Amino acid sequence: MPTSRGRSASSSAARSTSPAMSSACRKASSLRPIRAARLRRQDSTLSATCNAGNSPRCRSASIWAAEFATSRNMSAHFEDARALPDLRRALARPNHEIERDPSDSDAYVERGAVYESAGDWGRALLDYARAIEVDPANVEARFSRGYARLMLSDWEAAAADFTTVSVDEPERHHAIYLRAHCYDSWAKPDLAIADFTKVLQMVPEHVHALLGRASVYESLGRTDDAFADYDAALAIDVGLAAAYCGRGRLWRERGDLDRSIEEHTLALRIDPKTINALNGRAIANDLKGNFHLSFPDYERALAIDPDSAFTYNNRGYAFQLMGDDDRALADYSRAIDIEPVSPISYLNRAGVHYRRDDYARATEDFTKATELPLIEAKLGNAFGGRANCWLMLSEWDKALADYTRAIELNPDYVDNYRYRSQLYEHKDDSTAAIADLDRAIAIAGGDADLFKRRAYIYNSLGDRRRALSDIDTAIGMDPKDAELFIGRGIINLCLMRLRSAVADLWCAWKLL
Structure with a gap:
């Protein structure tokens, strides 16, 4: 060719x-x-x-x-x-x-x-x-x-x-x-x-343009289009390890980890030193909990390229899955040292800092990620993550601005609506808070917490009927949440339904 x-x-x-x-x-x-x-x-x-x-x-x-x-x-x-x-x-x-x-x-x-x-x-x-x-x-x-x-x-x-x-x-x-x-x-x-x-x-037979376009489709979640391009590339050249790696990632995104491992293994048969294939197979094994299989692949990849920021980032995430935050931070930091223009490592390291309640450092890393090129969904994650930090630091206005930006970039991510509604409620803007919860429920109707939050706002506004309807829905979704029964008991007390209130509080006591 x-x-x-x-x-x-x-x-x-x-x-x-x-x-x-x-x-x-x-x-x-x-x-x-x-x-x-x-x-x-x-x-x-x-x-x-x-x-x-x-x-x-x-x-x-x-x-x-x-x-x-x-x-x-x-x-x-x-x-x-x-x-x-x-x-x-x-x-x-x-x-x-x-x-x-x-x-x-x-x-x-x-x-x-x-x-x-x-x-x-x-x-x-x-x-x-x-x-x-x-x-x-x-x-x-x-x-x-x-x-x-x-x-x-x-x-x-x-x-x-x-x-x-x-x-x-x-x-x-x-x-x-x-x-x-x-x-x-x-x-x-x-x-x-x-x-x-x-x-x-x-x-028409430019296989690398096919691989490039497939990769972009992949980043946008257009898996069918990505599969079509990877398959077209393999029809031209069956020995393209990169195409098997791409298919492996797509199978992983679809939840078929075994097929993902198979595709990456095929790539390694073509070229045993394909760092992408070693990482891809390792990631699939990480998600299966097979760390005894993934870490040898990471070590092989680092033996081939000791300065592979990609490998350090992925191994860092494996450590994170294992609960070893110290090693995860070390690997993310090493990836950033090697490749300071890669936003993904900043996002991952920020997540570890956030989980450790180190909101100042998490904010720094989220900010750095927002300054680097990211597709809109991931950029939305960076703003949403930083908004969570501002929320924990009681920086209400900054949090509200970042949640709003995150929603603009990724309008289908439910948690941003969830937490922005909390800020609106804090600012006594119940109308905006309910609007956010309405949107979140439209996206993820099976989330009991969203109905619970909206029920509490309705109750604070004196709209007991709507509050009771929402709390009933939430209990139907999660009948083992004691807090929901306590909430319904309080609403029933407000409605002077004393027997129902006592029954709810008794259920809550048994669940606690």
Whole structure:
């Protein structure tokens, strides 16, 4: 499949005569192997890492950079600078060209590529920017700057660069494909899906675009669409470990943990060093309570990549399930140290701090998560979690604002209505409190606590009939909750139903 392996020699030759290229770029044929190598490697690298996550996927510019730098096949002139005894050897030629002609745009691109291969994305970015400054028509420089920005997690700026390239570049599907990953990482799933779809319209057998789109569908809970894309990718290439990993995550989301384990095991048969598959199988075993099976997989993953933030985050959650909060915090903190732009580890660590009643630290982590790209549902979780902290700290106005924002982002999450109604009740706004409980009951009608809360508000307003109706409904759902019988007993006392009140209080006493 030529798409996933990069351009053929003939397409490179065609590109060299493109009118969109500057004259300098047309002369500098030695630069093209850099781009061709990137196009050979970028698809599989980005697809593998973007499919790594745990619903939603874990974003990792640092992982992308590491895998890209160690896997790509550079031309002889631009070997991986880290393999050279001295970085200056690799820089000698471009430095000489720049000294000879400071307006040589391609020399800056060449030097940027050396820094890029050494993993120095900051210096690479500076050189690519200088190349564009010297020659705004240098498509190679704009593409390279976009890629460097992608690696540095500046997704908005990277998308802008790829947009320019997608207009000028004959094989623009490469730029659109990378722009799709920018949108995905930038938490703009609709734009990501649109771009992956454009790529597939141009190149129907672009398996990595299928994997990328499936991954976005997965993050949105569109499991049927995700399954269809993973299956389509496997129909093109049955040896795609990333597709089996994706199917494994989908089976896990559907609650079929055994099939999830099977899919991840298939991926490991294809590539025993697939970190995503090791993590996916471990997570499924965690959820089954088989920690004796999951931890060896985490250890194998860390032996392959000791700096896998994804693995530390997942192992941290396993420790959390086991009730070992100290080790969970240590793993979440390690994940954050490695990958400070990943919001999921902040969310998970905040949850541990909250459970430990350390609301100040939990608030800090929830705040950090709100500042990083998250799909709306997860961003809603961050605001809702921080609202819970404000509630415990008696910061009523801040809590109300955060619950409201959380509801805007995730309107079907019941607890945000539950606790916001409590705040409205505290502010003597019974109408708003009842409206929130009405909405929560419409979403989750089988929740006895919601009916109990609404019954108490009705009772405080003197509406005993509605209060009694709600408390009866709640008792029907949870007949072993003594508090419900106490509540109904009080309402019956208010209605002067003394025998019923005594009977309810007697039931409560027996349950206590």
